[in-house]
Amino acid sequence: MKDYRKEVARIVVSCLLILLMAEAGLRIFFFLTNRDIGAFDPGYFLYRPDIFTGYSLAPNSKINHITLKTKINSLGYRGREFTAKKPDGTYRIIILGGSESYGHGLNDGETWPDRLQILFDADKSNKVEVLNTSVDGFSSFQALTSFATRLLDFDPDLVLCYLGWNDIKYWPLISPSRGFADTGLAERKDSPSNIDRWLHYSYLYILGRALRNKIPREFVGISPPAPASQPPDTDSDLEYGRRVFERNIRSIVAIAKANHIRVCLINQLNLLSRPLQDQEKSRIYFIMKEDKLVKAVRQVRVSLERISEEEDVPFVDLNALITPDLTVLSDHVHATPKGSSEIARKLHDYLIGSGLLINAGKS
Amino acid sequence: MLFNSWEFWIFFAAVYGLYLLLDRRGQNILLLIASYFFYGSWNYKFLGLILASTIIDYYCGIRINEAADLKKRKVFLAISVCSNLAILGFFKYYSFFVDGIEKLIRASGYDPSLMHLNIVLPVGISFYTFQTMSYTIDIYRNKLQPTRNILNYALFVAFFPKLVAGPIERARTFLPQIEEKRIVRADRLLSGGYLVLWGLFKKVFIADNMMRYADAVFAGKNEPGLQVLFGLYAFAFQIYADFSGYTDIARGLARLMGFELSMNFNLPYFARNPREFWQRWHITLSTWLKDYVYIPLGGNRRGRFRTYLNLLITMALCGLWHGAAWHFVLWGVYQGVILSIHRFIDLNVRHPQFKLPRAFGAALNILKVIVFFHVTCLGWLLFRADSLNQIFAMTRSLALGFSLTYSVFQNTLIIAFFTWFLMLMQLIQYKKNNLEILLESNCGLQAMSYMYMLFGVFIFGAAATGNFIYFQF
Known part of the structure; x- marks a missing residue:
């Protein structure tokens, strides 16, 4: 006669052993191969909920993975440490942007704000500090909110606005025709529950979740279901989105002017700013139909130009200075390390040449 | 309360903890109360329906068994089957048939205005009505003796693990399990x-x-x-x-x-x-x-x-x-x-x-x-x-x-x-x-x-x- 009590106990112990062995095996593997589990769930390890912007970068967080090295400083921004109070004799440049200037997929030191800092560091005549306050997924609304609620305290001298793509991403969602379905915080992160926090101590759990997120949610090749009422990229949707974008940028400019801060508007380097080649098309994240997307990208440039003229602030179209192709961009809008260097060099030259840095290091 | 929800598992843990402490009779009463609570958590208004079905079939089962002549047996069987089919028909098929009839009439050129009701389908109705019908039919066929304990019968109908999606149990296999002592073994x-x-x-x-x-x-x-x-x-x-x-x-x-x-x-x-x-x-x-x-x-x-x-x-x-x-x-x-x-x-x-x-x-x-x-x-x-x-x-x-x-x-x-x-x-x-x-x-x-x-x-x-x-x- 089988003793089932012992059988149950044996199975329970075996389960625990398997769990422990798998967890320990993963940890050893990650340690030996220089991998960081955080790279499999950056949303949890790098971000925190934020009352103003929906989410923001978690201070002192880092990912030190074989393919990605990211460190967030003690104030919650990517890049080197800086103090909230501006050091005497320093000219502060703040960069407002999303993943395009945050440096999505790039290691520390490879982003264009990092490269820009290096260029200024090499130039001993100016003491310039470049604060990269960009966050993955931030739109002009979040940049404006962040600027008005936090960044003014850093006492910047110049603000570089590198915004556009994330706004376009939200345009189809925010129009009145869809009842203001989204407020622009589409990637809002909720505070993790205590259970979730506990589970995140397990490598098995994190890898399992990463695997879950990797599996396509629909069969590959399936045609998207017909929209319920109206396609999410009508001209009126785009027009409304553009107006919101323009309003946000004007607000940033107004706040900056009121605080005697200079502003420079930059049109992002974008593959869609010129006719696409077949190879390039596969790298585009088509959030709407191609013709609408091209139109939206053009509208961003037109809006920035108009604001520049009307508000008398400088405007730089990077697409006129650098040929956007797959050597400088890894996809539609994210720079490669080479692209970062190019962007930084062009902007450095522009800032020096345009006189925007007058009094730099002497403020 | 879905089986794949935390609420259910909290409910089950509480019921199971008590269950292990009670004797058979106490267990049956506990399970009955738990089953009604489980069913009521979907929609308490339909508890009356399951109670009505239980009482009718329990009563009909005894009367079929006691009836001396075939005619009486048939009458009580008909009461049981018709009442179950009426419940099922009304809640599940009323709208379907009314729509069908309306379409038929419309196809012949008339414009009818039949009474449409916004009927909510009670969870598990198809399962428990089939169970209760099989009970009285089996008694009618002399394959089963009716139970004289209404609590046991009610538990047969409402036992929560099978209440809302089966299996469709037969009384002759399930009632004895309710009536006999159960042992929880490793x-x-x-x-x-x-x-x-x-x-x-x-x-x-x-x-x-x-x-x-x-x-x-x-x-x-x-x-x-x-x-x-x-x-x-x-x-x-x-x-x-x-x-x-x-x-x-x-x-x-x-x-x-x-x-x-x-x-x-x-x-x-x-x-x-x-x-x-x-x-x-x-x-x-x-x-x-x-x-x-x-x-x-x-x-x-x-x-x-x-x-x-x-x-x-x-x-x-x-x-x-x-x-x-x-x-x-x-x-x-x-x-x-x-x-x-x-x-x-x-x-x-x-x-x-x-x-x-x-x-x-x-x-x-x-x-x-x-x-x-x-x-x-x-x-x-x-x-x-x-x-x-x-x-x-x-x-x-x-x-x-x-x-x-x-x-x-x-x-x-x-x-x-x-x-x-x-x-x-x-x-x-x-x-x-x-x-x-x-x-x-x-x-x-x-x-x-x-x-x-x-x-x-x-x-x-x-x-x-x-x-x-x-x-x-």
Whole structure:
């Protein structure tokens, strides 16, 4: 006669052993191969909920993975440490942007704000500090909110606005025709529950979740279901989105002017700013139909130009200075390390040449 | 309270803790109260309905048994059956028939204004009304003695693990378990726990994830044939894992408390023909229909034509039982037709007199399983489709719109990722002819399997949690 009590106990112990062995095996593997589990769930390890912007970068967080090295400083921004109070004799440049200037997929030191800092560091005549306050997924609304609620305290001298793509991403969602379905915080992160926090101590759990997120949610090749009422990229949707974008940028400019801060508007380097080649098309994240997307990208440039003229602030179209192709961009809008260097060099030259840095290091 | 919700498990832990402390009578009262609470948590207003059905059938059962003449027995049987059918008919089929009649009248040129009611379908109504009807019919047929304890009878009707989606239990197998002392043993705890976990795994990991893929295909327009096929595969796994998962959880919970519920699924996708399929799929419904519809209609005793007709009628009713919609009826008729065709072939085509080589026989069996699985999938198209137009469009895609694309490999991988463990387990279960074969393997293999299932439930469970399909029936 089988003793089932012992059988149950044996199975329970075996389960625990398997769990422990798998967890320990993963940890050893990650340690030996220089991998960081955080790279499999950056949303949890790098971000925190934020009352103003929906989410923001978690201070002192880092990912030190074989393919990605990211460190967030003690104030919650990517890049080197800086103090909230501006050091005497320093000219502060703040960069407002999303993943395009945050440096999505790039290691520390490879982003264009990092490269820009290096260029200024090499130039001993100016003491310039470049604060990269960009966050993955931030739109002009979040940049404006962040600027008005936090960044003014850093006492910047110049603000570089590198915004556009994330706004376009939200345009189809925010129009009145869809009842203001989204407020622009589409990637809002909720505070993790205590259970979730506990589970995140397990490598098995994190890898399992990463695997879950990797599996396509629909069969590959399936045609998207017909929209319920109206396609999410009508001209009126785009027009409304553009107006919101323009309003946000004007607000940033107004706040900056009121605080005697200079502003420079930059049109992002974008593959869609010129006719696409077949190879390039596969790298585009088509959030709407191609013709609408091209139109939206053009509208961003037109809006920035108009604001520049009307508000008398400088405007730089990077697409006129650098040929956007797959050597400088890894996809539609994210720079490669080479692209970062190019962007930084062009902007450095522009800032020096345009006189925007007058009094730099002497403020 | 769904079996795959935390609320249910808190409820069950509380009930089970108390259950272990009580004697048999106390346990029965506790289970009855818990069952009504469980049912009331869906919609307390329908508690009256289940109580009414319980009292009517309990009373009719005794009166049928006591009645001296056949006429009286028939009267009480009629009261029982009619009251159950009236409850079922009103709540489940009223709108369906009113709509149908209205359309008919409109087609003849009139503009009727029939009374439309906004009727909410009580959860599990098809299951418990079938159980209570079988009780009085069995007493009428002298196959069962009525119980004289209304609490025991009420528990037979309302026992919460099987209340909302079966299995459809017979009183002659379940009532004795209520009336006798039950022992909770370690082996039953182990096998009950296994069934619960296996059922949760099937529901949460396989069914809920397959649902996403199937839903996307059925929501699409003019999908190519290959996508439709993948959608049907996904739905075939979804509906099987969903319903059999529910049954496994129900059987596991019952076993933890010392009860044994009937087996409802026995590897249905290993069926080689429709008859075998219905011996393996929703067994408690198919045996119910056989005992109380097909055989009373005459079964196969009244000639070939009547046999085919009886099959069609029984299966059409089976379709209608699933829901008040034409596509369910169509699915039922489809099942009736393939059962009839199979019966016709079986009776008219001579089997070879010589013995086939073993390997050839095995290959032929595999081929039959694969072919019949696709026949079943075609049936699921009728079952799942939202309209006749969709059935035509998808059938046309299946027949004419095939083209091999790179996505075949990727989509096969998706299905394989979610179903490989189920398929492997079932292959072993089939080969060993033992549905609980895992319990007989060594504890290391058991532990690995349980960990994999837990991993599937907890990691992939949060992605999508859906209602059980059969709750709506």
